[in-house]
Amino acid sequence: MKAHRAQSYRFHGGVARVAAWHGRTDVASLALHGPDAPSPRTLHRLLERLHEAGYREVVTNALGPGTCLPLVDVGFAVRGRLHLLVHDLAELPPPSGRTRRSTRADRNLLLAADAAAFDEFWRFDALALREAMRATPRSHIRVAPVRSEARGYGLFGRAGMAGYVQRLAVTPEVQGLGMGRALLSDGLRWLRTHGARRVYVNTQEDNERALALYVKAGFAQLPIGLNVLGREL
Secondary structure, eight states, X not given: OOOOOOEEEEETTEEEEEEEGGGOSSEEEEEEESXXXXXXXXXXXXXXXXXXXXXXXXXXXXXXXXXXXXXXXXXXXEEEEEEEEEEOOSSOOOOOSSOEEOOGGGHHHHHHHHHHHSOTTTOOOHHHHHHHHTSSSXXXXXXXXXXXXXXXXXXXEEETTEEEEEEEEEOGGGTTSSHHHHHHHHHHHHHHHTTOSEEEEEEETTOHHHHHHHHHTTOEEOSOOEEEEEEEO
């Protein structure tokens, strides 16, 4: 089957971005952006379009409780649960000296690090990474170490005064050496320098290592979490 092109669908209160999930031609990745969820009518029409395009399943981005409810009403179910945390950027460590800004030549190494750091459901392919970079008006990628092939990277985005840790991946062989902490702290400094006042991050409920890293870096866990939803078409 021919590969699908990423497409955007505007609805009242937001935008739905559709792309192939992990490069699969039968599974759609549905990313909803905006303050409001699509109406049931809009959702039904969108699901019909996905089915007509050849998709047989759809998986969403991480969504808050208010956005989840309309999707549950049209047959979506929870596929993954995530913690949601926030940082006020009041106190940050000095620059680590262990990370640098990513270049285009790093792209394959970033994807290799991502594949090593996450299981199949959560990992990024090239399209997913590109879509994540486009999810905010400004984005920034830092890699580590500085003077050899990348073994980890962090993707950070800003929209208005809100910042986001959109991805943090470190290969297993160098985990525990402070690389994730360096990427995170340098990325947070970039966000604060470029106008962010609060930074949000989410992580899977069973990823205790990542949760401990964020809490140690000054993030506070919010009482509500996020969900990734999915359904067959």
